[in-house]
Amino acid sequence: AQSVTQPDIHITVSEGASLELRCNYSYGATPYLFWYVQSPGQGLQLLLKYFSGDTLVQGIKGFEAEFKRSQSSFNLRKPSVHWSDAAEYFCAVGAFKAAGNKLTFGGGTRVLVKP
Amino acid sequence: EAGVAQSPRYKIIEKRQSVAFWCNPISGHATLYWYQQILGQGPKLLIQFQNNGVVDDSQLPKDRFSAERLKGVDSTLKIQPAKLEDSAVYLCASSPGRDTDTQYFGPGTRLTVL
Numbered sequence: 001a002q003s004v005t006q007p008d009i010h011i012t013v014s015e016g017a018s019l020e021l022r023c024n025y026s027y028g029a030t031p032y033l034f035w036y037v038q039s040p041g042q043g044l045q046l047l048l049k050y051f052s053g054d055t056l057v058q059g060i061k062g063f064e065a066e067f068k069r070s071q072s073s074f075n076l077r078k079p080s081v082h083w084s085d086a087a088e089y090f091c092a093v094g095a096f097k098a099a100g101n102k103l104t105f106g107g108g109t110r111v112l113v114k115p
Numbered sequence: 116e117a118g119v120a121q122s123p124r125y126k127i128i129e130k131r132q133s134v135a136f137w138c139n140p141i142s143g144h145a146t147l148y149w150y151q152q153i154l155g156q157g158p159k160l161l162i163q164f165q166n167n168g169v170v171d172d173s174q175l176p177k178d179r180f181s182a183e184r185l186k187g188v189d190s191t192l193k194i195q196p197a198k199l200e201d202s203a204v205y206l207c208a209s210s211p212g213r214d215t216d217t218q219y220f221g222p223g224t225r226l227t228v229l
Contacts, residue, residue, distance in 0.1 A: 102163065
């Protein structure tokens with residue numbers, strides 16, 4: 001069975017500083033990997049996804065993530081954080097299915113942005 | 116394009132009462148998902164529909180939870196009777212239906228069981 005670990009429950013970063021969120025996964029085959037963001041009272045919004053090909057994936061809002069098979073990791077990065085990036089971030093691994101894919105989420109990392 | 120709609124947004128009930136949540140997916144999306152998100156945790160898949168058929172309900176507590184998608188469009192998730200540990204946000208998501216498709220999430224229904 002697949003699983004996702006996000007080691008950092010909370011991260012505080014200053015506005016304008018860089019951000020890196022860690023994600024480690026366990027899956028028996030080539031994974032589909034996702035990063036979602038959830039703002040208070042909102043549903044989840046997809047930031048980026050990895051299916052195959054280039055291991056450095058660009059997403060929305062200036063985010064990128066790098067897939068490292070040898071480390072079973074898919075860390076999310078942003079070079080310069082804005083106050084609006086304060087939210088909860090979830091990494092997920094998707095299992096192939098004939099109809100859609102089954103997502104298993106990590107526990108999330110809450111990002112606080114200091115002015 | 117309209118997103119995934121859910122109602123109600125908030126619900127407070129007493130334990131042992133019943134409750135129902137409604138979801139209308141993005142038009143044309145064949146696959147619909149219900150997730151449970153307990154405070155401080157990531158979402159957990161409860162049930163997945165492809166059109167009006169169940170693809171995966173392995174994590175649905177079937178003694179108290181039920182879900183249907185009779186016409187292959189909107190869906191209802193019911194809890195009867197509710198327990199304190201059912202307090203959570205219930206998220207609905209939809210996707211076109213292929214394994215590479217992105218899931219699009221609704222705003223969720225926050226359930227509090229007293």
